[in-house]
Amino acid sequence: MVQLVLHYDGARFAGWQRQTKERTAQGELERALARLLQSPTTALGAGRTDAGVHARGQAAGVRVPERWTVVELRRALNAVLPGDLWVAAAHEMRPEFHARYSATARRYSYAVGLGEASRSPFRRAWEWAFPRPIDFTALDAETAILQGEHCFRAFAVHGTAPPTDSLRCAVHRAGWRREGDVLFFDVAANRFLHHMVRFLVGTLLDVASGRRPGGTVARLLLAADNSEVSPPAPPHALCLEHVNYPDDLYLSGSA
């Protein structure tokens, strides 16, 4: 098994997951693999990203004939993939590696532009130009409660409601850091629900900009009901940064 670590610019993808009619990152990757390996090949992703969401660390598992080294595979893929999808690394993995089930953590970042310059053509594709003043102390206070294991039913879209325990996520880290006039939300968890990071950012910033009272996140977590969540923050400022796997799943080959 090979783990591909992928970068993609989400702007022109209808998300990660293969679809029959839309251009997706998985679809483009599988097309390139089929062309190189001359046989239909599945690239299973660690997680599904929404349309417009970027990745600097999506992981995909691919079964590749033994005659391909990871060095050759990576080089050959990057020669045929479109410019908005790129293999940053390729690792040889043990046969039991499964891109989704073996993952122990995912980490996302969300970029919030604080000044007008976030509307520049060089930044608007990656940042949400936030229009209201932010109380950073309130933001940090509201965010602190996320740490730990909770039912995130309030921060997800669901079809028919699945059982409660499948909505539990263990948040390893959630916090904000500022670089110049950009505010980054970094969040790592064992798993994420559909739209979860975008709902969290939308609600946290509503509190931090005075639209909703402090304690809203705690109340929503307890209510476990998504009817009062804030609108999700836009997808173009969200990036899947990294997927963690246990060290013992890695074999020696890397490229």
Place this chain on the structure above:
Amino acid sequence: MVQLVLHYDGARFAGWQRQTKERTAQGELERALARLLQSPTTALGAGRTDAGVHARGQAAGVRVPERWTVVELRRALNAVLPGDLWVAAAHEMRPEFHARYSATARRYSYAVGLGEASRSPFRRAWEWAFPRPIDFTALDAETAILQGEHCFRAFAVHGTAPPTDSLRCAVHRAGWRREGDVLFFDVAANRFLHHMVRFLVGTLLDVASGRRPGGTVARLLLAADNSEVSPPAPPHALCLEHVNYPDDLYLSGSA
């Protein structure tokens, strides 16, 4: 007179200068101005950038009816301009301000990606992923000679040869700086000839990567003949960073 300071992503522009059939930055700006001011309006740029070249500091002079403040003009323009063109600032200028002739210096940057990661979708639009090893000492030595006033005939494309003195440029500063695995060429001069920065980068990197002998730039400057210049570096990694005007041309209003 108003000076507009412009950012643009050059990817989808056939350069700065208005053309009848191609999409250009000047063309889009003048279209937005005509719409707002309800009359045809010329936006004269400090310099022409080639197709694909970016700007974070192109300057354009515009004559605007007195009832418009620079604050209102900037806001209104940014509301109607396409996403790849943005007014970063607007300054009230004395009537004798002329975007091209009043400029005392232009500054460009050129971004050279040293590692494979420069091919990532997040970097490939702004960096030239340079494929050969670079000798930084040789690069600095070859660059040092550029400082001062020279005839840059060897580093420009010309139609019918203009008189020699119009090809003289005073280079105020030329040097390389490294940030992680990106190498930036910063060059400031009173004026630049057509393709000049790209020819300089192409030739300097040919020397620094061992393709041409040290001293090539000096020899070409003396020969004043462009038949032996290296191919120009690609446009997408070049950015017009700043245009300087004398302080006394600025009035108090800025936005």
